[in-house]
Amino acid sequence: MSYHRLEIKDLTVSYRRVPAVHHVNLELRCGSCVGLLGPNGAGKTSLFKALVGLVPLETGSMNFHGASQSLVKSAIAYLPQRTTVDWDFPITVRRMVEMGRYQVLGWWRSFRQEDRQAVDRALEAMELAEFGERQISALSGGQQQRAFLARALAQEAHVFLLDEPFSGLDKPAQDLLSGAIRRLASAGNLLVVSHHDLRTVRDLFDQVIFLNGELVAFGDTNLVFTAENIRKTFQTHIFSGSAHEPDLVL
Amino acid sequence: MSLTWFFEPFRHEFMQRALFGCALIGFTNGALSAFIVIRRLALMADAMAHSLLPGVAVALILFGLVPGTLFIGALVAALLVAFGTQIISNSSRIKEDTALGLLFACSFSLGLVLISFSRVSVNVTDYLFGNILGLGDADLWVIYFISLIVLPLLVALERPLLLTVFESSVAASQGVPVNTLKYLLMGTLVLSMISSLQAVGVILALGMLIAPAATIYLLSDSFTSMFWLGGTLGCVGSCTGLLISFWLNLPSGPCIVLVLGVIFLLAYLFSPKYGVATRLLRPRHLHEASLARWKLNEREQTPANDNEPQR
Numbered sequence: 165m166s167y168h169r170l171e172i173k174d175l176t177v178s179y180r181r182v183p184a185v186h187h188v189n190l191e192l193r194c195g196s197c198v199g200l201l202g203p204n205g206a207g208k209t210s211l212f213k214a215l216v217g218l219v220p221l222e223t224g225s226m227n228f229h230g231a232s233q234s235l236v237k238s239a240i241a242y243l244p245q246r247t248t249v250d251w252d253f254p255i256t257v258r259r260m261v262e263m264g265r266y267q268v269l270g271w272w273r274s275f276r277q278e279d280r281q282a283v284d285r286a287l288e289a290m291e292l293a294e295f296g297e298r299q300i301s302a303l304s305g306g307q308q309q310r311a312f313l314a315r316a317l318a319q320e321a322h323v324f325l326l327d328e329p330f331s332g333l334d335k336p337a338q339d340l341l342s343g344a345i346r347r348l349a350s351a352g353n354l355l356v357v358s359h360h361d362l363r364t365v366r367d368l369f370d371q372v373i374f375l376n377g378e379l380v381a382f383g384d385t386n387l388v389f390t391a392e393n394i395r396k397t398f399q400t401h402i403f404s405g406s407a408h409e410p411d412l413v414l
Numbered sequence: 415m416s417l418t419w420f421f422e423p424f425r426h427e428f429m430q431r432a433l434f435g436c437a438l439i440g441f442t443n444g445a446l447s448a449f450i451v452i453r454r455l456a457l458m459a460d461a462m463a464h465s466l467l468p469g470v471a472v473a474l475i476l477f478g479l480v481p482g483t484l485f486i487g488a489l490v491a492a493l494l495v496a497f498g499t500q501i502i503s504n505s506s507r508i509k510e511d512t513a514l515g516l517l518f519a520c521s522f523s524l525g526l527v528l529i530s531f532s533r534v535s536v537n538v539t540d541y542l543f544g545n546i547l548g549l550g551d552a553d554l555w556v557i558y559f560i561s562l563i564v565l566p567l568l569v570a571l572e573r574p575l576l577l578t579v580f581e582s583s584v585a586a587s588q589g590v591p592v593n594t595l596k597y598l599l600m601g602t603l604v605l606s607m608i609s610s611l612q613a614v615g616v617i618l619a620l621g622m623l624i625a626p627a628a629t630i631y632l633l634s635d636s637f638t639s640m641f642w643l644g645g646t647l648g649c650v651g652s653c654t655g656l657l658i659s660f661w662l663n664l665p666s667g668p669c670i671v672l673v674l675g676v677i678f679l680l681a682y683l684f685s686p687k688y689g690v691a692t693r694l695l696r697p698r699h700l701h702e703a704s705l706a707r708w709k710l711n712e713r714e715q716t717p718a719n720d721n722e723p724q725r
Contacts, residue, residue, distance in 0.1 A: 216587035242587040249581055253452065254635050263580070266573045267588050299635040319588075 168194035168229045170215075170323055170354055175224035177207070177214045184210040186378040187223070192356065192371075194229075194322060197349040199369035199385070200358040203398050206376045208358040212325045216242040228323065238267045240323040241316030246308055246332070251301040257311050258296035261286055264318030286317035290344055306337030310344055317348075324348065326357045330364070342368050365389055423660040431549045435557050435613050436652040436670065442561045443606050443619070444626035444648020445568060448640040449599055451627040452579050457511070458499075459623050461518035463607055463616035465495040467525030474532045485556055485608055492604040495521050500597060544615030544667045546656065553612045560609040564602045568641070571595065576637060614667040621671035622648055629678045632685040651677055 172190040176183055185207035192198055200208050213219045215226060217237070228239055241264075264286070265279045287293045290310040295303060303311060309329045316324055326345075330338055349355050349370070356373075359365065365372060365385065372389050374380035374397040381393040423429040450459055469491025470484050477483040495517045502513040549557075568575070577585035578595045586592045603623070610619030626644040634640060655670030662669075683691040 213583075213587075217589075218583060218586050237587075237589045240587075242584060244581060244583055248583065250452075253580055254631060254637050254640055255580065256635055259636065260580075263577060266577060269573075271571070271573050 168322070168352070168354075170194075170229075171227045172215070173225050173227070175211075175214060175226065176222040177210045177219055178222045179210075179219075183222070183377070185214065185375070188375070188379045190373065190379070190382060192354055194354040195349060195352050196370045197345055197355045197357065197368065199365055199372040200356055200375060201360070201362070201365065201372055201397065202358075202375040202380075206397070208375060209327055211375065212242055212327055212356075212358070215323075215325060216240055218242070238319055239321055240325065241319055241321035243309075243312045243316060243324065243326045243329065245327045246305065246312075246329075249300075249308075251308070253300065255300055256296065257292060257298050257300055257303065257314075258283065258287065260300055260311060261292075261296075261314045261318050264315040267319045282318050282320070286314040289317060289347070290314040291340070304337060306333050306341050309333070309341055313344060313348070322353050324353060324355045326355065328358055328360065330357075330359060330361065330368075338364070362394065419661060423657055428547050428549075429656075429660060431554060432546045432613075432656055432666070433653055435546060435549050435554055436656050437649050438557050438561045439606075439610050439613050440622060440626075440648035440650070440652030440670075441645040442564050442648075443610060443622040444651075445565060445641050445645035446602060446606050447623050447625070447627035447648065448630075448637065448644050449568075449575070449579060449627075450603065450623050451631055451640070452637070453599070455603065456620075456624050458514055459603060459607070460620050461514050462492055462496060462604065463620055465518045465521035465525075466492050466607065466611065466616060468521050468528055469525075471525045471528035471532060475528060485611070488608050488611060489604065491521060491525075492607060493601070496600040496604055497597065500600065504593070544611065544613050544618060546613040546666050546670075549612060557609045557613070560605045564605055565645075567598070567602060571598070572638075572641075575599070614670060618667045618671045621674055622652065625671070625674035625678050626651065629674075629681045632678075632681040632688045635687075647677065648674070 170190075170192045172188060172192075175185060175188045177185045188211065200211070202208055210219065214221055261283050262275070262279075265275070265282060268282075269275070269279065284293070287296055290313050292307065292310055292314055295307065295311075300308065300311065309326075312329075313324065313326075329341060329345075333341060345355050345357065345368075357369070359368070366389065369385050371383060372385050373382045374388070374393050376397045380397045381388050423433075450456055466488040469487035469489065471487075472491075473483040473487025495514070498517050499510060499514040502508050502517075503510040574585070574590045575595055577588065577590050578592050582592045582596075606623065607616070607619055610616075610622060613619075614622065626648040627640050629647060630640045630643045634643065651674045652670045655673035656666055658664070658673065659666040659669035681689070683689055686692060
C-alpha cells in the first residue's frame with residue numbers, strides 16, 4: 165500500500181558553486197516526526213530552503229505524493245528560526261495566523277466564514293485561542309513557535325519544516341511544543357525539525373536524519389541514533405578536506 | 415469676535431492650491447510611511463532624497479528651469495540610485511545601507527558639480543525646503559497622478575506586501591515575488607519623494623514619510639491601521655500645519671513637519687499602551703488584573719464575618 169510521502173532524490177544545493185548539501189536521497193513518510201541533526205554549517209537550513217524553493221536546486225528533484233515541487237507550495241510550510249522575525253511588528257497573533265490563509269485566498273479574495281473557522285481551529289489546536297488579540301511580542305518563546313505552527317496549520321500545510329524550534333526554550337515550554345508537534349504528526353502531517361540538543365532526540369523524534377553536507381544516516385530513531393552515527397556526523401569534516409585528520413591521510 | 419482671520423486662507427487661490435497639494439501629498443506619504451517605518455527605510459529615504467539632486471541638475475542644464483523636466487530628472491536619478499543600491503546589495507557582499515550611502519554621496523556630489531555648469535541660478539533652498547505656496551498647475555498634476563498611482567498600488571498589493579515586510583523568506587517560500595515587491599516599494603518611495611519635492615522640499619518630505627506611521631505605530635498593533643490612519647494623520651496634520659503657518663505668518667514647510675512632530679511627541683508620551691509618560695503614571699507595582707484578583711481574594715476570605723450580620 166502506498167502512503168503519503170515526501171521523496172527527495174539526489175538533491176544538491178550550492179552557493180556560488182560551493183555545495184552546501186550534496187546528493188541527498190530521502191523518503192519521508194507523512195505522520196512521522198523527523199529530527200534533522202548535524203553540526204553548524206551541515207546544510208540543515210539549506211535543505212529546508214531548497215525544499216520550499218528559496219534556493220535553486222543544482223541537481224535532483226523532490227516529489228510530494230506524486231506532485232512536483234512547484235505544485236505543492238501550499239502543502240509545505242517553512243517555519244524560520246524565531247530570531248529572524250521582528251517581534252515588534254504591529255500585528256496580533258490572530259492576524260498573523262490569518263496570513264496563513266492568504267495562500268488559499270490569493271491576493272484579493274476576501275475572508276469567508278470557512279477561513280475564519282480555519283483560523284479559529286488553528287489557534288485552538290495550538291492552545292492559543294485566548295491569546296488571539298495579543299501583539300506577537302507579548303507571547304513567550306514557546307507560544308511564538310506555536311503561533312508559527314498555527315499559521316502553517318491555517319495554510320492547510322501537510323509538511324512542516326521547523327528550523328531550530330526548540331532553541332532557547334525551557335523544559336515546560338519544550339514539552340508543550342513537542343506535544344503540539346506530536347499531535348500534528350499523529351494527525352497525518354510530516355514534521356521535519358532541525359535540532360541540535362542531542363539529549364532530547366529520543367524523546368522527540370520517530371526518525372532522525374544525520375546530515376553533514378551529505379546524508380550520513382537516516383532511519384528510525386532507535387536504530388539509527390547511535391554513538392557511531394553521532395561521531396560520524398559531528399566529528400568528521402566532509403568538505404574541509406583532510407586537514408583535521410592527518411593520520412588518515414598517511 | 416470676528417472670525418475673518420480663520421476663513422482668510424481659504425479665500426486665496428494660492429492657499430487653495432497649497433491645501434489641495436498638502437492633503438494629497440500628506441495622505442500618500444503618510445500611508446506609504448507605514449512601509450518605511452516597518453522596513454526601517456527611514457535613512458534610506460533620506461539618502462534617496464539627496465540623490466535627487468544630480469537629476470535636477472542635469473535637467474536644469476539641458477532644459478533650463480522647467481518644472482516638468484526637473485521632475486523627470488529627479489525621477490531618473492532616484493530610480494538609478496534606488497535600483498543601483500538593490501543591484502549592488504543583491505549581487506555582492508556589500509549590504510544595502512553601505513551601497514546606498516556610497517551611491518547617495520556620489521550622486522549628491524555629482525549633482526553639485528553639475529549645478530556649477532548650469533546657466534540658471536538655482537535656489538537650493540527651494541530644493542531643500544520646498545515652496546508650497548507657489549504650486550503651479552503642472553505641480554498639482556504631478557502630485558495628483560503620483561497619488562493616483564501609488565495609493566491604489568499599495569492597496570491592491572496589501573497582502574503580498576504584508577507577507578514580504580513581515581518575514582520575507584516565508585513569503586518567498588509561499589511564492590510571493592519578494593524581490594519584485596521590494597523594488598516596487600522603492601519605486602513608490604521615489605515617486606512620493608518627487609511629489610513632495612516642490613511642496614515641502616526633500617528634507618521635509620522625509621518628515622512626512624516617517625512621522626505619521628511612527629505615530630500610529632505607538633498607538634496601534636495593526637499594520638492596516640498604520641497604513642490608513644497614517645495616511646489620515648499625514649493629510650490632516652499637513653493641512654493643519656499649512657493653515658497655522660498662514661495664520662501666524664510662519665514658513666509653511668517647517669510648520670507642516672513641526673505639527674507632525676508635535677503629534678508624534680504626544681503619542682510618544684501619552685500612548686495608552688506604549689507611551690513613556692503613561693508607563694510612569696501607571697500604578698506602580700501591580701498589573702490591574704492581578705491587583706483586582708488579589709482584592710477579590712481578600713474580600714472572599716474576610717467577608718464571612720462582615721457580611722452575615724448585615725443581612
